Amino acid sequence: MAGLWWALNAGSSHQKETSLAGSKAVVWHQCRLLQMKEVRTALFVGDAKDAEAVLSSATQGITHLLSLLTALPTHDSVPSSLHSPLDGVPWQPLPHLTRLWLRWNDTLDQNILDSLDLCLHFIDDGLQKGRVLVHCLAGVSRSAAVVTAYLMKSERMPVEDALSSLQSVSGSASPNAGFLVQLRLFESMGFKVDKTSSIYKKFHSEKLGQLYNLGESIQNSSFAADPALCIRTHSHEQLEQSDFGTPLLYRCKKCRRIVACQENVLTHEQEGGRLPVRKNDKGPLWSEVHTVECTSIFVEPMQWMTPVQEGGVLGKLSCASCNARLGSFNWSGAQCSCGTWVVPAFQLHKSRMDASKF
Numbered sequence: 001m002a003g004l005w006w007a008l009n010a011g012s013s014h015q016k017e018t019s020l021a022g023s024k025a026v027v028w029h030q031c032r033l034l035q036m037k038e039v040r041t042a043l044f045v046g047d048a049k050d051a052e053a054v055l056s057s058a059t060q061g062i063t064h065l066l067s068l069l070t071a072l073p074t075h076d077s078v079p080s081s082l083h084s085p086l087d088g089v090p091w092q093p094l095p096h097l098t099r100l101w102l103r104w105n106d107t108l109d110q111n112i113l114d115s116l117d118l119c120l121h122f123i124d125d126g127l128q129k130g131r132v133l134v135h136c137l138a139g140v141s142r143s144a145a146v147v148t149a150y151l152m153k154s155e156r157m158p159v160e161d162a163l164s165s166l167q168s169v170s171g172s173a174s175p176n177a178g179f180l181v182q183l184r185l186f187e188s189m190g191f192k193v194d195k196t197s198s199i200y201k202k203f204h205s206e207k208l209g210q211l212y213n214l215g216e217s218i219q220n221s222s223f224a225a226d227p228a229l230c231i232r233t234h235s236h237e238q239l240e241q242s243d244f245g246t247p248l249l250y251r252c253k254k255c256r257r258i259v260a261c262q263e264n265v266l267t268h269e270q271e272g273g274r275l276p277v278r279k280n281d282k283g284p285l286w287s288e289v290h291t292v293e294c295t296s297i298f299v300e301p302m303q304w305m306t307p308v309q310e311g312g313v314l315g316k317l318s319c320a321s322c323n324a325r326l327g328s329f330n331w332s333g334a335q336c337s338c339g340t341w342v343v344p345a346f347q348l349h350k351s352r353m354d355a356s357k358f
Contacts, residue, residue: 035047035049035050036050036133037139037169037170038169039147039151039165039166039169039170040151042127042130042131042132043123043127043131043132043134043147043150044062044131044132044133044134045133045134045135045139045143045144045147045166045169045170045173046133046134046135046139046143047135047136047137047138047139047143048069048073048135048136048137048138050133050135050139051065051067051133051135052076054097054133055076055093055094055097061130061131062097062130062131062132062133063096063097063098063126063129063130063131063132064097064098064099064100064122064123064125064126064129064130064131064132064133065097065098065099065100065132065133065135066099066100066102066119066122066123066126066132066133066134066135066143066146067099067100067101067102067135067136068102068104068134068135068136068142068143068146069101069103069104069136069137069142070103070104070105071103072101078091078101079091087114087115087118088100088101088102088115088118089101089102090122098126100118100119100122102115102118102119104136104142106136106137106141106142106176107176107178108176108177108178109178109210110178110179111182111207112142112145112146112179112182113182113185113186113193113200113203114193116146116149116182116186116193117192117193119134119146119149119150120146120149120150120153123146123150134146134147138172139170139172139173140172140173140174141174141175141176141179142175142179144163144166144170144173144174144175145175145176145179145180145182145183147166147173148162148163148166148173148175148183149162149183149186151165151166152183152186152187152191153191153192156191158187159180159183159184159186159187163175182203185199185200185203196263198263198265198266198267201224201263201264201266201300202266202300204300205266205300205301205344205346206343206344208222208301208344209331209332209343209344212313212331212344213331213332217311218311220303220309223300223301223302223303223305223308223309224264224300224301224302224303225302225303226302226303226304226320227249227258227259227260227261227264227302228257228258228259228304228320230261247261247262247263247357248261248262248355248356248357249261249262249355249356249357250297250348250353250354250355251353251354251355251356252319252321252322252324252326252352252353253324253351253352253353253354254319254322254324255319255321255322255324256354257319257320257321257322259304259319259320259326259348259353260297260299260302260348260353264299264300264302265297265298265299266298266299266300266342268298268336268340268342269340270292270294270336270338270339270340292337292338292339293337293338294336294337294338294350295336295337295349295350295351296327296336296337296347296348296349296350297347297348297350298336298342298345298346298347298348299346299348300346301329301344301346302346304320305317305329305346306320307329308329308346312329313330313331313332314328314329314330314331314332315328315329316328317329317346317347317348324352325352326348326349326352326353327346327347327348327349327352328345328347329344329345329346329347330344330345331344332344333345334347
């Protein structure tokens with residue numbers, strides 16, 4: 001009888017401990033929910049611990065989880081059936097939860113602009129269906145950048161106002177300087193990532209240059225299409241009726257092949273015409289003001305540029321049809337005749353080309 005009494009009481013004690021542990025777990029989950037900051041109705045920003053709470057309990061009410069991390073924890077890995085493309089990995093880890101993971105570093109050179117539309121679409125979709133948590137490791141930089149971009153687009157707010165609004169809810173929110181630069185580009189493009197704009201094309205070229213400096217290979221699809229092939233597919237009437245009007249075309253002076261059009265040109269600010277010169281061969285350098293025109297145009301890397309496709313760091317640019325010398329390229333940059341240093345530099349000399357509407 002004594003043994004039976006002990007067994008019954010031991011079982012009761014174990015149940016109490018289990019119940020107590022369960023209660024503590026619920027309290028912990030509720031506490032973690034309080035750590036999340038609700039920026040707008042049903043839109044939360046948080047850290048990795050908040051994401052862990054969401055994944056371990058269905059009581060959080062979060063239906064969409066956006067993770068911005070270099071890597072996921074081993075116990076929280078992406079199913080082996082899914083690969084990891086650069087544009088994100090979406091999957092459904094739980095019946096009530098849809099998740100998107102973007103492999104972002106919290107570094108100044110991390111490209112967030114190219115996947116920003118994907119993030120904003122995911123948030124919009126999540127808010128239509130439930131509640132969204134955007135998180136990174138500490139809830140400070142990466143997640144703050146995306147939520148700031150969402151406020152900018154949804155409420156047409158400048159970056160400073162959107163970030164200030166976020167910081168009024170989450171005081172630690174502070175996107176790194178590289179993210180802020182990209183958010184300002186996002187604002188300049190009208191709160192969208194317009195890959196046809198000169199703003200984006202310049203940004204894209206600079207990012208390709210960074211990849212080259214890191215020794216990474218660049219796929220041909222990353223370069224702009226050959227304008228000669230693109231123009232051939234459109235009649236003169238179609239070009240005249242386009243939203244951009246008849247484009248300015250640059251042709252090889254020798255064979256008349258199209259080598260660039262106006263949308264391929266990357267503009268740069270001149271250095272005010274102030275160039276260093278010498279009064280005589282051995283004298284000191286003086287700064288004099290000159291009216292200097294750019295003798296070249298700088299363009300985005302294009303698919304007709306064979307040496308660039310082959311992985312060259314610098315070299316000559318020759319016409320793809322007649323092999324006439326048109327200019328040069330250097331991923332580390334080159335100086336324009338106006339004095340401005342352009343990085344990376346894909347330089348075509350105006351004297352080697354004719355510019356016309358057709």
